[in-house]
Amino acid sequence: MYLTQGLHRAVQQAPERLATVDGERRRSYRELADRCARLAGGLTGLGVQAGDRVAILAANCDYHAEYFLGLWWMGAVANAVNTRWNVKEMAYSLNDSEAEILLVSGAFLPMVETLKARCPGLRHVLHLGKTPCTHADGPAGMIHYEDFLARATPVEDGRFGGDHLAVLLYTGGTTGFPKGVMLSHDNLWSCAITRLAESDPPDPFVTLLASPLFHTAGVAKFITQIVVGGTAVMMPSFRVEEVLATIEREKITDVILVPSMIQMLVDHPEVREYDLSSLTRVAYGASPISLAVLERALAVFPDAQFTHTYGMTEASPMITLNSWRNHRGEALSNGRIRSAGKATWGMEVRIVDEDDREVPRGTVGEVVARGDNVMLGYWNNPDATAETLRGGWLHTGDGGYMDEDGYIYIVDRMKDMIVSGGENVYCAEVENVLARHPAVASCAVIGIPHDTWGESVHAVVVTQSGVEVSAEELTDFCRGDLAGYKCPRSVEFRDSLPLSGAGKVLKQELREPYWRGRARRVS
Template sequence: MLVPFEVRHFLDRAATVYGARTGVVDEPDQPAAPRQDLTYARVAELARAQAAALDAMGIGFGERVAIVSHNSARLLTSFFGVSGYGRILVPVNFRLSTDEVSYIVEDSGARLLLVDPALEDQLKGVRAERTIVLGEGGDAEMYRFGVDPEPWEPDENATATINYTSGTTARPKGVELTHRNLWVNATTFAMHAGANDRDVYLHTLPMFHANGWGMPYGMTGVGAKHVVLRQVDGAEILRRVEEHGVTIMCAAPAVVSAVLTAAKDWDGEIPGRGRVRIVVAGAPPPTRTIAQIETELGWEFLQIYGLTETAPLLTVNRRRAEWDDLSPEDRAAKLGRAGAPALGATIRLSGDGEVLARSNVVMTGYRNKPEETAAQLRDGWFHTGDGGVIDDDGYLTISDRRKDVIITGGENVSSIEVEDTLFSHPAVAEVAVIGVPDEKWGETIKALVVLAPEAEVGEADLIAHCKAHLARYKAPTSVEFREPLARTAAGKLQKFKLREQYWEGHGRQVN
């Protein structure tokens, strides 16, 4: 018997087994809407009503629905109300500029755009066939109750989400992930994280980011409680852990730093000691930080590695029984590696040290980009663009980022996109954008700029120019003015050489 995988399986199980249980505790300060605490039966009802509304709007199976939203119950429900009923959800980074969002909506072919009320004015210039503002005012359009949605014949190879990622091109690429990709990712991630129906999951990770790494699906499937967090703040995370009995969360290294900083001023016992698991990805935190999670917070640290293109789980690193007798510092050194292959994933290195992967979580391709897809999936392997080493025990360590992507605070930034923006300033003749180590953000963005003859411009002016045209997190935090940048005989910049002086003393050129 072959039963196609589909993302609605996770909600169907939760509604059947845990229907009366509170499944979602919404952010109490959602704009334009009071807090929604939803049972799993209510989440399933809302998902059906959302699908029925899409039917009424004429948005058919396989068509795209874009959503630009901070974390919210309405966003969480849309993972099931859209993808679970045969449409394709396009979760968009709410930090992007209007031009960037417009490009994604157009490139994805989204007919419907769902917008967070806090972004309504900012995104008025984004054109879609229909736009609905999330909140009580838009609910009448977004949900149609009392009507059964049109039945969708499940197809596990159908695209469920398109997630846009900054890569090596100036424009983001739409990663097409299937129901099978998302089902396998969520199930294996939940297994490796030890998820169960006693868990309380705090959404410190933006849900748009690789579909919240799959946790909206996996945690729903085991009947865990979701606690929605709209804005990351270290002290607020600790407060929610205490208030809701949080047991697990996912976070970029910058979030870990924020929690550790807040813990220094916390009055009393740190909440969640001996109970919380924190799953970190985006860049490996320093060994000292990993040790502090254990010694200062009393939380368990897990590390994963993956990409949007892999849904994202490729490797997992979690404390093992064999490491129990180690000191926190020695254990942290082992946990600082990217990890061992997740169930169903195969990892190897190419001849020149690039990390290659094979797994059921690997995307079908980039939307409307066959050449880029073929390059990324050549020879039967997914090419990560990262350099690494594999220890004798099978654990992977990422040693260098081979493609021009900077990961700052857990967000991917295409260096080429930033370079294009700086080149648009008339004073800039040459530019190279690189990632340099930063204690708070892991990496931060530095621009090496050669000015045009007789041109005069300051560092602050160029940073402001980038902020005016890009999401603010993509702007350089520093600009260094150079004479002509050294190039190869073929005229190419070798960014690994440009990065060397800034990474001196680090064991690897990622942080």
């Protein structure tokens, strides 16, 4: 199993078929393969070898297609940097991965000098510029990507596969530092094949890549597209009107979204003015969808099959799938729509207690899983790897139960994490920054329900005696070290935090007023 196999298959069977669409620019599979071979050759000329890490900092674009496939062609490892991070977080991932090459698009050029200063290991920066281009288009001291490709000598595909490392995807961490999830060719390939085995791909298979390609969901969707030789339409950011217009213009048949995106689409006042009849498959994940939003979505997209996938970066990312059959008819009233579905093909899922013993059906415990799509481990972090993969099972940190038919229901998070608009926010990461403010004596961060984003970051703060500080000042302070989506959206001031006998903050007490009356403690 190697991730460039689908590219070669498409070139053999339909070389002129559209591989990527990026605005007005359209590239066939023949062009894509040639550019991948040239990128691999050019990077080889810069000293990049199999196993070396190469990073990209760009919004979704067609350059991502040749970046991923070109690196896998030569056995290098992709590190797609989270574009929503601030420069400190970006620099951390570049240094931790020991990336020596960075591809960067124009929107992020102002960050390059700071990144170079913070990342002494960066040897070359390639500027993703316009096509056609001149030497003048590239900023001084950078290599212009199109010139670089034009001069490069294409090389043969090394057909790296199996357990060879393909990507490093950085997630937040309970220690305050992101962890690099190591996913192999086998991990990513097996997840793509599993997804295809669950339901036949639409014909034609035209995917709108609205999910960012620094997330495992976006990468997995792109790989599935390449496996079947479909067309990937790139969406640099989620803008409702542009998404609706693109579905109509490009005849999109397949998309993956988070529930907040679906809600914004179906609630747009002009949604009925677009021809959305081509869309036949909608996958969503990161959080459950409310029944009210689903009913509105089914009315807007009556011919689309909705599926819910549950997983995490460490599983490439899919663990369970709730079929489209459970999004219609009786399933809307029997409660099955609230489930995360059953274990996907090739996956084993259990619910276990604190001693990793399987619990009876209907009993809440931790969701654990194993299969070929489970990560190799965390980059340079053997302790976290051993803890998460103990006993050969991926410990998700999610609390849930399994019914008699094998359906999984997620009810809480055992790890201290918030999911807001599809982004993971680790509470410790925010608390570590808040605690550095001179006015803060102690603090706790929790997730509270939010009608649009699912959950919102909420901080409970105890100030130093006699010191006053505003919520706005604390949020602004966090922005210096954290991406905007991680910063508190609300701040509550208290005289003290509830503590256990061992001195641990009782977050359940802090969360209780906000989640009271809800069937589950996640949203």
